[in-house]
Amino acid sequence: MSVTVGIPRALLYYYYYPQWKTFFDHLGVKTLVSRETTRGILEKGIKSIVDEACLPVKLAVGHVLDLYGRVDYIFLPRIVSTARREYICPKFLGFPDMVRNNIDNLPPLIDYDLDLYRKGSSLYNFFYTVGRQFTHNPARILTAYKASMESLHMHCRDMEAGWLPFEPGVNHNHEQRPHDGNIHDVTIAIIGHPYNIYDRYISMNMIKRLQDYGANVVTADHLPEHVFRREAEKLPKQLFWTMNQRMVGAAFYYFDRPEVDGLIHVASFGCGPDSMTGELIERFARKESRKPLLNLTIDEHTGEAGMVTRLEAFMDMVRWRRQLDDVAATYY
Amino acid sequence: MYGYLGIDVGSVSTNLVLTGEDGTIEQSIYLRTQGKPIEMVQQGLKQMQAALPGKVKVIGVGTTGSGRHLAGVITGADIIKNEITTHAIAASNVVPGVQTILEIGGQDSKIIILRNGVVADFAMNTVCAAGTGSFLDQQASRLNIKIEEFGSLAMQSSVPVRIAGRCAVFAESDMIHKQQMGYNVPDILAGLCEALVRNYLNNVGKGKEILQPVVFQGGVAANAGMKAAFERALGHPVHVPPYFDVMGALGAAMLAREATNRKTTGFRGFDVADRDFKAGGFACDGCPNVCEVVEILESGQVIARWGDRCGRWSNALDRNQKIS
Numbered sequence: 001m002s003v004t005v006g007i008p009r010a011l012l013y014y015y016y017y018p019q020w021k022t023f024f025d026h027l028g029v030k031t032l033v034s035r036e037t038t039r040g041i042l043e044k045g046i047k048s049i050v051d052e053a054c055l056p057v058k059l060a061v062g063h064v065l066d067l068y069g070r071v072d073y074i075f076l077p078r079i080v081s082t083a084r085r086e087y088i089c090p091k092f093l094g095f096p097d098m099v100r101n102n103i104d105n106l107p108p109l110i111d112y113d114l115d116l117y118r119k120g121s122s123l124y125n126f127f128y129t130v131g132r133q134f135t136h137n138p139a140r141i142l143t144a145y146k147a148s149m150e151s152l153h154m155h156c157r158d159m160e161a162g163w164l165p166f167e168p169g170v171n172h173n174h175e176q177r178p179h180d181g182n183i184h185d186v187t188i189a190i191i192g193h194p195y196n197i198y199d200r201y202i203s204m205n206m207i208k209r210l211q212d213y214g215a216n217v218v219t220a221d222h223l224p225e226h227v228f229r230r231e232a233e234k235l236p237k238q239l240f241w242t243m244n245q246r247m248v249g250a251a252f253y254y255f256d257r258p259e260v261d262g263l264i265h266v267a268s269f270g271c272g273p274d275s276m277t278g279e280l281i282e283r284f285a286r287k288e289s290r291k292p293l294l295n296l297t298i299d300e301h302t303g304e305a306g307m308v309t310r311l312e313a314f315m316d317m318v319r320w321r322r323q324l325d326d327v328a329a330t331y332y
Numbered sequence: 333m334y335g336y337l338g339i340d341v342g343s344v345s346t347n348l349v350l351t352g353e354d355g356t357i358e359q360s361i362y363l364r365t366q367g368k369p370i371e372m373v374q375q376g377l378k379q380m381q382a383a384l385p386g387k388v389k390v391i392g393v394g395t396t397g398s399g400r401h402l403a404g405v406i407t408g409a410d411i412i413k414n415e416i417t418t419h420a421i422a423a424s425n426v427v428p429g430v431q432t433i434l435e436i437g438g439q440d441s442k443i444i445i446l447r448n449g450v451v452a453d454f455a456m457n458t459v460c461a462a463g464t465g466s467f468l469d470q471q472a473s474r475l476n477i478k479i480e481e482f483g484s485l486a487m488q489s490s491v492p493v494r495i496a497g498r499c500a501v502f503a504e505s506d507m508i509h510k511q512q513m514g515y516n517v518p519d520i521l522a523g524l525c526e527a528l529v530r531n532y533l534n535n536v537g538k539g540k541e542i543l544q545p546v547v548f549q550g551g552v553a554a555n556a557g558m559k560a561a562f563e564r565a566l567g568h569p570v571h572v573p574p575y576f577d578v579m580g581a582l583g584a585a586m587l588a589r590e591a592t593n594r595k596t597t598g599f600r601g602f603d604v605a606d607r608d609f610k611a612g613g614f615a616c617d618g619c620p621n622v623c624e625v626v627e628i629l630e631s632g633q634v635i636a637r638w639g640d641r642c643g644r645w646s647n648a649l650d651r652n653q654k655i656s
């Protein structure tokens with residue numbers, strides 16, 4: 001009588017899925033991830049939710065609906081805070097309620113609070129509460145929890161070794177990602193929410209496109225936490241939004257790296273945190289750096305053609321500029 | 333004589349230029365696309381051929397604009413380039429040392445910032461109509477004024493009327509209001525130019541450092557009222573190059589020269605103008621993405637496809653072509 005828990009391929013899935021899956025595995029609970037984003041999934045989400053929601057939240061609703069009828073539970077932790085004295089975007093907090101209020105006949109949601117804001121709060125408490133739904137054996141929950149933490153660390157270390165989340169070929173040996181043999185003469189840093197940049201439909205396959213144009217792509221997630229936190233401290237005031245810190249810190253870091261030729265900031269239309277991140281990054285770029293920066297905003301109406309034009313022009317610009325620098329270098 | 337052909341297919345206009353080997357323009361053609369890009373490319377080629385002295389041999393072709401792939405397939409282009417790069421190349425050749433390019437076309441507008449001769453930054457507006465030439469077209473026709481006369485009339489204004497230009501819809505109602513209040517037409521037109529310039533600088537030009545020399549190009553640069561409005565807003569002169577409305581095509585021709593350096597061109601000849609090309613398309617039902625796949629057919633044979641997110645259709649074609 002094994003049960004299946006559905007996990008939407010959206011929002012923080014890109015960071016925490018390995019952890020969640022391992023946890024449920026150890027409790028003997030099956031997991032099912034919603035299918036990759038398609039236009040159909042996005043449209044379902046858009047139709048079922050209020051207009052004010054940002055695109056990623058609408059998409060997440062689409063992914064919840066994709067699990068409809070195929071699972072016994074849906075895992076939608078109410079993520080309030082993932083680090084002490086920091087918050088995650090308030091939309092995450094309201095997400096489970098939004099789903100519950102807008103969609104009828106859903107399977108039960110597992111939506112306990114994940115809140116590490118306060119001193120003394122612990123991630124274990126969250127997993128313990130979740131685990132209690134499926135077993136009464138605390139030892140089993142503890143083992144599952146420990147294994148899940150191990151998976152999370154593995155996932156982070158894979159990314160730090162240069163892999164993209166769930167990239168085929170990832171081997172968990174934490175050596176630097178081997179070179180794929182193609183010629184990548186430039187390196188581009190993409191700064192944006194994981195659910196925007198790693199979702200192939202939403203990002204219109206931006207990463208793959210850039211790779212095809214001959215770019216190495218790096219993201220905020222390739223950096224260990226202490227690096228982007230240290231970089232974000234360059235700001236006069238600490239940002240209390242975790243994801244903004246990560247993105248701003250990573251942008252600052254990559255602006256300083258000689259091997260990075262340009263940065264792309266990807267924002268969701270109507271996302272408050274993103275417009276602030278974008279502003280901070282842009283100011284920094286103007287004051288402290290000569291590196292090209294491209295701001296891309298994604299919404300439901302973003303045309304693929306416009307995006308391709310911008311990416312191509314950006315790559316031309318990066319190469320053209322570098323050529324100039326090379327020429328300058330031989331003269332001085 | 334040898335020459336390079338540049339073709340810019342946008343949603344509003346289709347432009348062709350032919351340059352000599354040194355990059356100077358020998359011939360330029362400006363057509364309205366009218367939603368028929370294939371026909372217009374063909375018509376442009378015909379007109380070009382007719383206008384050229386007999387002995388011109390095309391030794392390179394470049395295409396640009398939103399229809400660049402289409403034009404590239406039809407003509408056998410040596411290079412297919414986005415419109416930011418081609419505009420920048422053309423402007424920096426025509427006005428050496430240019431640091432800012434303001435470009436306003438019919439359906440879109442962009443700003444390109446150059447430093448030390450290379451693109452340092454750019455932005456595009458493809459959504460908001462209030463920042464483009466079609467907005468001026470619409471308002472001119474509402475006032476019963478030919479778009480050609482717009483600029484000279486606007487220049488007669490002494491006190492431009494302030495018109496809200498944040499969004500095309502508001503601007504329109506505000507303009508009607510001002511008209512009813514009895515303002516004269518030149519002042520309203522000059523006010524429209526200022527509204528458009530303000531809108532452009534706030535949206536497209538947001539946060540960009542506009543340094544001299546400034547080049548103003550694209551179809552709207554024909555409008556002297558717009559040039560004057562930019563100069564007033566920026567407080568320094570703005571250059572409109574002689575071929576302001578075909579700069580994309582010019583840049584494409586210049587790139588074609590680079591691309592064919594020590595190579596022969598893929599140009600399929602002017603007689604492609606008489607061949608039978610059709611654009612078709614279908615909605616793929618392979619998965620819930622329901623991509624709208626575009627097909628270009630030559631004499632009933634599919635020669636190119638795009639629009640499929642997964643590559644299912646465009647890749648299939650490559651394989652067929654390799655086999656045949």
Ligand code: SF4
Binds near residue numbers: 193271
């Ligand atoms: S950070 Fe932005 S995109 Fe993400 S959930 Fe919040 S509002 Fe939406």
Ligand code: SF4
Binds near residue numbers: 617619620622642
């Ligand atoms: S072209 Fe590919 S991605 Fe698009 S609908 Fe067909 S199968 Fe799906």
